[in-house]
Amino acid sequence: MERYIFYIVAFIMIVFAIASVSSRKMLRSVVYLLFVLMGIAGIFFLIDYNFLAAIQLTVYAGGIIVLMIFSVLLVHHIEMELEVAKISKQLITGLICLAGLGVFLTTIYSHEFTVVENSISTTTTDIGTKMLSYEAGGFILPFEVISVLLLAAMIGAIIIAKGEKLEDGRQETED
């Protein structure tokens, strides 16, 4: 049964991915993209990797898509439609996409996948201990580096949002 569910989810994802790039209404594209991202979460659920599925839902569906919808709400009017690109541009994009797909498929099919007989679901405890372990195979260094990077991004965002101060120390009127 899982095989059929996988094919259904994959089919939905492909249909919505195509719809997302071909729709001429901006917010509809975002919603189609949301369905694709939910499909990915569905596949994570299917392989019993619940934690990553929930992360996918919170970060991508709940976070990034909401931010995208926000920016669309701010700049886009309901009657506006996106322009259709020139034929030459469409062709070039199509060719590049096909080339990318070819690279993906050759790598996937040239790889020898080993079938795991009895699957185990990954628990948050496993992920947590792996993340903080400093022994061989632990991920403490990337974890810390990413947290420093995020801190830097946050400070950068605050500084950009704060705006510049004028020479005589007054804040800009926009603040």
Added chain:
Amino acid sequence: MIETIHNWLYSTMPQGVASIVEMILIALAYLGFFAIAGLFLVLMERKVAAWFQLRIGPNRVGFYGSLQTMADALKLLSKELTGTAKADKFLYNLAPYFVIISALMGLAVFPFTKDIQAFDINIGIFFLIAISSIGVIGILLGGWASNNKFALIGAMRSGVQAISYELSIGLSLLTMILITGSLQLSEIVEVQKNGWLIIQGHIPAIIAFMIYMIAGTAETNRAPFDMVEAESELGAGFHTEYSGMKFAYFFLAEFINMFIIAAIATTVFFGAWLSPFGITESIPWLGVFWFLGKTLVLIFLMMWFRWTFPRLRIDQLLTLEWKYLLPINLVNIVIMALIVWLNLTIKF
């Protein structure tokens, strides 16, 4: 009874079909129960509102008005579905389903008794947070697709509110996860056999509970945080253009979300189906009554908020979240971690 249905299904059908049929039956049971429970929550809200305002409230249909909301639902079903001519029809029609489906999905993971739990996933709480973060998309889409300025402003406010307060909900629940050491709801209940978490975690747990209830009220867009549909400024907010059954979906989703917020609080802070001091431990099915009883008390608390506090402005709302709740929450997590580390939790 559940056991006999289960056995009957597996004896008459092949295994794959039987499991699918079983899933559908469970889903239908939940759907039916919570659609009707949602209606009675609406009735409870109206009765509580009447009580706080020294009125009588609905009292004509059925015994003391008990069937009033049923009649309202039937009326909404039969009403015409209106829409605006220049709306984005696809998104306009999609939005209510987003809201109601994400609300209903959350219900699956609650442990009503030791045995009644549809989906005991190992990330329980986190799954609930993930699901609740999707519901807001429905509100944003509905507000934008209506092509109505009030609806758009309402939707934007809702988005800002949901994104900010999700943080507080997540962090206050994380404070409690420090004691349980597991995200799985059944294990969280298991830990509470030595005393409910609000007693085990004493001071930081009570602070976390207060923050959770404030953030939960904001997350469900209820007064005093109902800028989303502030009648005096925005008409009906994001659902101005919806009528009939689609409006009913938004309305029902709001009440189911309220139930979910209260049910999470029951599970995490007040021991879910465990009875106080284990007085009914020998009768396991009574757990349902304890769970629903505790949840209803918390729902009553949220209704009490609504009729007690005046509505905040949007800037006051964001100040409350980012300048007060979030820093308190972060300090609270550190205190809780210290308490768990030094074994200062109270256990019976």
